[in-house]
Amino acid sequence: MSGVWDAWLQERSALRSERGTERFDPVLRLGGRLPGRHDALDLASNDYLGLSQDERVVSAAREALERYGASATASRLVTGTLPIHRDLEASLCRLTGQPAALAFSTGYAANLGALTALSGRGAEILLDAHSHASLHDAARMSRVPYATFAHNDPADLDRELATRAGRRVVVAVESIYSVLGDAAPLQAFVHVCRRRGALLVVDEAHGIGVAGHGRGLVHELGLTGAPDLVVTLTLSKSLGSQGGAVLGSTAVRDHLVNTARSFIFDTGLAPASAGAATAAAVLVADDPTLAAAVRANARTIATVCGIDQAAGAVQSLPMPSPAAAVAATLQLRQQGVLVGCFRPPSVPDGVSRLRVTARADLTGADLLAAASLVARAVERSRADDAPSSVRGLPTVAAGQGVDPARATSLHAAPPRDPNG
Numbered sequence: 001m002s003g004v005w006d007a008w009l010q011e012r013s014a015l016r017s018e019r020g021t022e023r024f025d026p027v028l029r030l031g032g033r034l035p036g037r038h039d040a041l042d043l044a045s046n047d048y049l050g051l052s053q054d055e056r057v058v059s060a061a062r063e064a065l066e067r068y069g070a071s072a073t074a075s076r077l078v079t080g081t082l083p084i085h086r087d088l089e090a091s092l093c094r095l096t097g098q099p100a101a102l103a104f105s106t107g108y109a110a111n112l113g114a115l116t117a118l119s120g121r122g123a124e125i126l127l128d129a130h131s132h133a134s135l136h137d138a139a140r141m142s143r144v145p146y147a148t149f150a151h152n153d154p155a156d157l158d159r160e161l162a163t164r165a166g167r168r169v170v171v172a173v174e175s176i177y178s179v180l181g182d183a184a185p186l187q188a189f190v191h192v193c194r195r196r197g198a199l200l201v202v203d204e205a206h207g208i209g210v211a212g213h214g215r216g217l218v219h220e221l222g223l224t225g226a227p228d229l230v231v232t233l234t235l236s237k238s239l240g241s242q243g244g245a246v247l248g249s250t251a252v253r254d255h256l257v258n259t260a261r262s263f264i265f266d267t268g269l270a271p272a273s274a275g276a277a278t279a280a281a282v283l284v285a286d287d288p289t290l291a292a293a294v295r296a297n298a299r300t301i302a303t304v305c306g307i308d309q310a311a312g313a314v315q316s317l318p319m320p321s322p323a324a325a326v327a328a329t330l331q332l333r334q335q336g337v338l339v340g341c342f343r344p345p346s347v348p349d350g351v352s353r354l355r356v357t358a359r360a361d362l363t364g365a366d367l368l369a370a371a372s373l374v375a376r377a378v379e380r381s382r383a384d385d386a387p388s389s390v391r392g393l394p395t396v397a398a399g400q401g402v403d404p405a406r407a408t409s410l411h412a413a414p415p416r417d418p419n420g
Contacts, residue, residue, distance in 0.1 A: 020322055021345055028338055041370050043301075043356050044338040048313040049209050049290045050361025051240030051280045061241070064275025072268030077257070080268030088274045089245070091281040096208070096216055097224035098231060098247035102256050105269050107205055107234025108134040110244030113260030114201055114232050115172060116142045118252075120259075123168040126160055128152065130179060132203060135172045151180075154188035161196035169198040175207035175217035179342055179351065181310025183211070186221055194228055201230045206312045209238020210295065213288035217311075238284065238313075241277035243269045293360035297367055301358055304371035305378065316342075317354040317378050324381040325352040332377050337370045354378065 016022045028040060051057045064084050074080040089101040104110040115138035119125055125139045125146035139146040150156040161169060171193055173184045186202060193200040204216045212220030218231055230252055235243040246256055256263060284290060294313050302309035305317055319325040322343035329341040340355030347353075356374055358367075 019344075020326070021343075028333070040333065040336045040338045041362075041366055042338050042359070043370055043374070044340045045357060045359075046237040047240055048238045048294050048357065048359055049214075049240065049280075049284065050359050051238070051283065051290075052276075053361075054240065054280075054283070056283065057240055057276045057279045060279035061272040061276035064271040068271035070272070071270055074267060075264060076266075076268045077264055082268065082271060082274070084271050084274040084278065085268060088269075088278045088281070091278045091285075092233075092245050092247060095214070095281045095285045096204075096231060096233075096247055097219050099225060100250045100253040101245050101247045102253050102260075102263065103235075103269050103274065104244040104246070104260075104263055105266050106242065107232070107236060107244035108137075109262040109266060110232045110234070110246050111135050111172075111203060112138045112141060113256055113262040114230060114246045115139060115170060116262070117256050117260040118199060118201070118230065119144045119168075119170050123170060124164055126157065126169060126171045126198075128173040128184070130177050131172055131174060132205070135174075135203065139172070152182060152184055154185055154192050157189065158192045158196070161192065161198055165196070169196070170201060171198050172201040172203070174203045174205065176204075176211060176310075176312040178206050178312070178314045178355065179316060179347055179353070181312060181314055181316040183217060183311035186217060186223060190223055190226060190229060199228055199230065201232060204231050204233040205237060206314065208233050209284050210291055210312050212291075214238070214284040214291035235273065235277040235280075239277045239280040241280060242273045243277060290360050294358050297360065297362050298358035300364075300367055301356055301371045301374075304368065305356070305375045313358045314340075315356045315358065317356060317374070319352045319354060319378070320382055322352045325354060328354060328377040328381045332373060335373050337373050339374060 047053075068082050068084060072080040072082060076085070085103055088103050092101040092103075093099065104113055111132070111134040115125060115135065119142045121144075123144050125142060125144060127135055127139055127146065127148045128151055129148040130151045131148075147160065149160045157171065161171075171189070173186075173189060175186060176183050184202070189200055202218055204218060207217040208214070211217040216231070216233070218224055218229070223229055227249060230246060230248040232246050233244065235241045235245065246252070298313055298315055299309050301315045305315065307315065307317060310316055319328065325341050325343050329339055332339050340357070342355055343352040354374065356371075
């Protein structure tokens, strides 16, 4: 690169370091189905039901890989639509109760496609203030006026819609939020949007597999198939795969096929991902005990940590400062427990917290031990939030200089036989 670009990159790096917002991508999981002596207990990932390692899901991915190859090889509108895509869309409709579905390569692309295609010239977009970054990016890329309304506040949404009477407005919310862990008042939002003639887009990324016996919060509240409601979701959380989808009426699906640029100009979802997600959707639909296990484990984490149980799998623990959140995350990592860390700029100042994920496949003993370590780390941080020199999350990985077995009682027992 030329000197001017090198100087700019160095300046941006120094600014991130000064603000304590540097991000890293460490290798933290060594693979395998069970945490052993040199692998940490994962309370950070989005694999809510543990299906990414379920042999039925892995086998379905393997079968699709062998049948169709490693790639869809083209856009879905050229030669990229495969029978496994149709199977996936049918399984998602069965799971959610929605009449039609369209699969995208990621959940990000699904949100991008939905908002850009459903808005357009003459429209406006209103977002819940806590909506995911993908929805905010989609609103910006839609090139229409957009604004936010107060988080989970139907009255504020109503006021905003009232000032836009006669205009076509798309309202986007999440069903369950992963930062605060709260659920949206979807019934109230539907009522407001219907009365004002707005379209409601609900991102079920954190609802599918957890709420409504696994079928999502929209289904649980009896809103399935509402003509003025569109659902988006990801395949990379409870469904243990990768990809995304938009669900709604057949007219909405047809419109997206013709206008959603993140669908039209993108290579189709990889066959292995589609096969895995298809199998996972069938498992979630047929086995509501998976969602029940997530909620039971979430209750255990919340009880041990002394917080109210959140609506989804993610339990959110407030921290006194960004430095305290980072320090607690590093301490827990060294003790053999992986947790998420929310801090600026990912969240507003004053909202730093640990993100602790319940998973259906965690055992009671492991879960209690890990939750107790988390509770103690949070208690220490709140008792003594001293200034910290920690400026980021460095590459400290299980198997890379950290021996969880020596750092904590979590792995005090002999490592379990992975074949047992």
